[in-house]
């Protein structure tokens with residue numbers, strides 16, 4: 001049995017502030033050890049539950065935050081950027097039985113610690129077939145095309161609530177409780193590691209691959225905080241304007257949808273100015 005761990009940082013233990021997740025800052029250096037602790041706890045729990053292989057895919061920012069040297073030696077990790085499936089890279093080879101979303105967070109324009117969808121601020125909302133979507137929801141639809149169940153979700157309490165929509169069966173661990181976008185009631189890494197390890201062990205029983213889901217077509221609608229960003233996004237083939245600061249794109253598969261989404265975020269990032277956005 002092989003488990004994939006998609007590891008994002010905003011939902012990690014102790015993390016509540018932009019500098020906590022910004023590579024290169026002293027706060028990030030401190031928080032990456034707590035992020036590593038969360039991920040390693042999941043790894044240990046999956047092996048406790050009977051997994052033979054655990055592959056971690058770094059999914060935050062430059063995708064080089066986790067401390068490889070502190071992980072259980074049975075685990076392997078994909079580090080670095082530019083991967084065809086981005087946050088869920090590794091799921092496409094037909095050998096993954098279950099996936100964990102560790103350190104996830106709520107979507108742009110909603111409540112939650114460090115809530116956003118891909119871009120920190122420029123995207124103010126994302127909708128998938130008319131339903132407001134977080135990264136967790138988008139990625140859950142991607143992995144469904146490979147027949148891989150989401151078996152564990154960790155993050156703040158609102159992330160766990162959000163996951164009820166896209167992975168009702170998955171085990172969930174709230175490592176902190178939301179107070180504001182930049183504040184939370186945090187539990188210590190020792191405690192959250194114990195909680196994550198226990199939940200991952202239980203979640204291993206849910207790692208049963210199913211028939212790949214063909215649920216298309218998928219319409220992704222994005223809203224930006226400035227009009228010029230919507231205009232920039234329409235450079236991507238298939239992406240059209242739909243209302244003020246909004247664009248839409250319809251794809252037959254989630255694979256195509258997430259890749260179009262990635263193209264949009266890349267183009268839009270290049271159009272954001274430091275002061276005015």
Ligand SMILES: [Zn+2]
Pocket residue numbers: 008009010105118135
């Ligand atoms: Zn994220």
